[in-house]
Amino acid sequence: MNQPSILLDGLPVPFVDGQTIMDAAMAADIFIPHLCHHPEFKPQGSCKLCTVKANGRYVSACTLPARDGMEVENNSPDLNDKRRTLLQMLFVEGNHFCPSCEKSGNCMLQALAYELEMLSPHFDQFYPNRPVDASHPEVLLDFNRCILCELCVRASRDLDGKSVFSLSGRGITKHLIVNAESGRLADTDFSWADTAAHVCPVGVILKKRSGFAVPIGKRRYDVEPIARQVERLAARRADEES
Amino acid sequence: MNAVPQSRKLRLATTSLAGCFGCHMAFLDIDERLLELLERVEFDRSPLTDIKTCGPCDIGLVEGGICNAENIHVLQEFRRNCKVLIAIGACAVNGGLPAQRNHLDLGRCLQEVYLTGPGIVNGQVPNDPELPLPLDKVHPIHEIVRIDYFIPGCPPSGDAIWKFLTDLLDGRTPRLGHPLLHFD
Ligand code: SF4
Ligand code: SF4
Ligand code: FES
Numbered sequence: 001m002n003q004p005s006i007l008l009d010g011l012p013v014p015f016v017d018g019q020t021i022m023d024a025a026m027a028a029d030i031f032i033p034h035l036c037h038h039p040e041f042k043p044q045g046s047c048k049l050c051t052v053k054a055n056g057r058y059v060s061a062c063t064l065p066a067r068d069g070m071e072v073e074n075n076s077p078d079l080n081d082k083r084r085t086l087l088q089m090l091f092v093e094g095n096h097f098c099p100s101c102e103k104s105g106n107c108m109l110q111a112l113a114y115e116l117e118m119l120s121p122h123f124d125q126f127y128p129n130r131p132v133d134a135s136h137p138e139v140l141l142d143f144n145r146c147i148l149c150e151l152c153v154r155a156s157r158d159l160d161g162k163s164v165f166s167l168s169g170r171g172i173t174k175h176l177i178v179n180a181e182s183g184r185l186a187d188t189d190f191s192w193a194d195t196a197a198h199v200c201p202v203g204v205i206l207k208k209r210s211g212f213a214v215p216i217g218k219r220r221y222d223v224e225p226i227a228r229q230v231e232r233l234a235a236r237r238a239d240e241e242s
Numbered sequence: 243m244n245a246v247p248q249s250r251k252l253r254l255a256t257t258s259l260a261g262c263f264g265c266h267m268a269f270l271d272i273d274e275r276l277l278e279l280l281e282r283v284e285f286d287r288s289p290l291t292d293i294k295t296c297g298p299c300d301i302g303l304v305e306g307g308i309c310n311a312e313n314i315h316v317l318q319e320f321r322r323n324c325k326v327l328i329a330i331g332a333c334a335v336n337g338g339l340p341a342q343r344n345h346l347d348l349g350r351c352l353q354e355v356y357l358t359g360p361g362i363v364n365g366q367v368p369n370d371p372e373l374p375l376p377l378d379k380v381h382p383i384h385e386i387v388r389i390d391y392f393i394p395g396c397p398p399s400g401d402a403i404w405k406f407l408t409d410l411l412d413g414r415t416p417r418l419g420h421p422l423l424h425f426d
Pocket of ligand 1 (some may be wrong): 095096097098099100102103104105107108109110145202203204425
């Protein structure tokens with residue numbers, strides 16, 4: 001009967017055994033910023049955007065199991081400052097020239113930067129030089145925008161059973177590779193029908209000849225900021241229940 | 243920024259470095275609000291005035307990244323003279339689309355454009371000392387001088403620029419939220 005719950009920013013949020021803080025928040029339509037988390041995949045805790053304070057300690061909401069009575073701080077100036085810094089690090093690490101990116105307006109990295117009012121990248125740019133892979137007939141890969149979330153890696157390996165992508169290298173030289181002798185996407189059995197083709201939260205995996213189809217103003221995050229999309233869902237559910 | 247005494251008009255300088263003038267056009271997109279602004283500010287050096295060097299100013303608006311030696315010279319002049327220096331637009335903020343040349347070899351770019359490109363007869367890479375030398379890479383302006391504020395966008399909308407400037411002039415911390423904050 002007595003369902004366990006956490007206190008998320010002072011609000012009681014119920015959970016079932018085995019759920020993480022992120023799972024509980026998502027079920028309640030409470031927005032915890034995240035990039036590498038996707039409910040369909042095993043969490044891996046690499047982007048650290050979901051950092052919250054649980055019982056006074058910084059932890060990743062996507063990997064830490066909820067415990068009854070746990071006090072979790074999520075939407076606070078301190079945490080949002082740290083998240084903004086993480087976003088700035090991701091922005092300077094790649095070539096995020098949004099004005100010419102087909103994902104602009106539909107990109108989670110960008111939407112989170114808007115949400116957290118990131119006005120500048122703050123750090124010096126790395127300007128990486130990783131050639132695009134345009135070998136595949138349907139799909140283009142721009143590796144300079146990859147944030148190493150491994151969603152495509154997990155999707156291709158765990159759902160599509162193809163293991164088309166991997167991360168390779170160490171430290172700042174770590175990067176996404178295509179698992180083929182030639183390293184080219186065309187030499188794999190990758191297809192636009194794969195789950196892995198649709199999970200990239202940024203503008204790396206792009207369908208050819210389909211960019212810029214949605215008018216400005218109608219793109220996903222033009223319509224509504226990322227956090228409000230989640231909160232609105234909660235409001236709608238509450239309406240339906242009453 | 244502290245609240246500004248309204249008795250005196252503020253001085254505003256603007257410049258375009260490795261920019262496209264789009265941020266200046268977006269600035270003019272405040273339309274008739276420009277008249278309202280002119281009651282509170284006076285323009286110093288700007289592409290919109292005939293003043294050749296920047297004098298002591300309250301606010302400097304810089305569009306464009308840094309791509310050649312003259313850009314650095316002008317940026318430093320602005321930093322010396324402006325109490326508040328604002329980077330406006332994607333190019334000033336992170337180098338912008340011109341920084342897409344950063345993975346190319348500069349010498350080969352110049353050769354292709356001036357010597358080997360299609361339709362070039364008796365080409366030569368311009369070498370008059372009057373011309374500023376290009377840098378091997380394009381840089382955001384905050385990598386050269388300290389910047390006080392950033393207005394992202396390619397370009398930011400007239401409304402965003404208006405909101406930002408009026409926040410600043412009224413002594414509020416400038417804020418851009420949805421839908422005024424965008425990077426594209
Ligand atoms: S991937 Fe996102 S943040 Fe990066 S350039 Fe594209 S729209 Fe901008
Ligand atoms: S390509 Fe996209 S989905 Fe794959 S690791 Fe990079 S950012 Fe993540
Ligand atoms: S969403 Fe938790 S670390 Fe990326």
